[in-house]
Ligand SMILES: Nc1ncnc2c1ncn2[C@@H]1O[C@H](COP(=O)(O)OP(=O)(O)OP(=O)(O)O)[C@@H](O)[C@H]1O
């Protein structure tokens with residue numbers, strides 16, 4: 072950080088001396104570059120915009136001190152150079168701010184990519200029963216992966232039932248619905264059954280109003296009820312164990 | 321500005337976005353949600369609005385290669401709401417009546433985007449000129 076600051080101060084001071092405080096765009100370029108680097112790295116490291124602009128403005132104060140010293144009693148010159156310095160830093164801080172925001176946006180974009188890349192795990196919850204929790208926005212590419220993963224796991228494990236849990240999906244629009252329906256049909260073609268669980272009340276209402284027909288799909292509100300349904304299909308029963316009867320002769 | 325009844329519609333806050341690729345959809349949907357949360361819209365209406373927004377923004381990407389969206393917080397009398405305007409310079413829709421029918425699709429899809437969106441929101445308006453582009457405007461009132 073210190074090194075960075077020294078570098079930038081030197082750049083600015085050199086620029087001021089040589090050009091008698093003219094804002095030469097060529098001379099300005101390295102400074103902008105420098106600040107851009109700093110603000111991008113600050114954005115990535117989660118600094119607030121306030122901290123970042125504070126940094127730029129504190130550089131200004133540092134240079135002002137230097138100017139004051141070297142100007143001595145020449146107030147007019149000091150005034151001129153201060154004004155020029157102000158203009159310069161206005162420009163610089165606007166630029167820094169823009170770069171900072173760009174840095175943040177890049178982070179966001181990368182995160183969205185990463186989130187959608189997180190492979191969706193297939194969990195074997197029981198013999199012959201698979202569950203796949205879906206989290207986040209489903210786009211075409213991701214749903215394709217989901218479907219392939221699920222079908223492959225059905226083959227690999229010889230499962231009869233797959234539960235797709237959409238509790239973590241923020242909205243089901245016609246595209247997502249279409250993908251879900253396709254996944255269910257493909258599962259059936261492989262001789263297995265697919266249950267969709269985790270349909271929240273607001274999702275249910277929206278899907279109905281949108282006009283999507285999920286009547287051919289077995290849907291459940293929770294993963295627990297889907298599992299119960301699956302047990303029923305496999306003729307399995309979950310019971311509380313009876314406390315052992317006292318032994319009597 | 322359009323008057324409805326006697327109370328005037330006032331825009332309190334707005335934001336514009338350009339939609340060019342699939343990632344923009346997620347960012348845009350999150351923004352819509354933020355706005356809806358900020359005016360205190362309930363989760364059911366929020367979900368309806370986000371789903372409608374998702375349909376329209378996907379249409380824009382798919383049929384018009386992207387476009388611009390405007391998010392506005394509006395108020396009319398004591399009612400607050402969100403207005404979204406989707407504007408593209410795509411091929412336009414030759415027959416809007418047909419496009420608004422359930423099941424009509426030139427993209428071999430479900431054909432529910434436009435008619436479904438209309439059912440999900442409080443107000444729906446579509447204008448399209450072949451060769452010029454399409455503009456869809458929707459309003460979802462907080463309690464609508
Ligand atoms: N922005 C647009 N520009 C040009 N044509 C459009 C636009 N939006 C919709 N259309 C046309 O209107 C038709 C109906 O749109 P709608 O969203 O209702 O269905 P879809 O997109 O085909 O299917 P779904 O949305 O259910 O996946 C589309 O197939 C397309 O021909």
Ligand SMILES: [Mg+2]
Pocket residue numbers: 375378379432433434
């Ligand atoms: Mg559509």
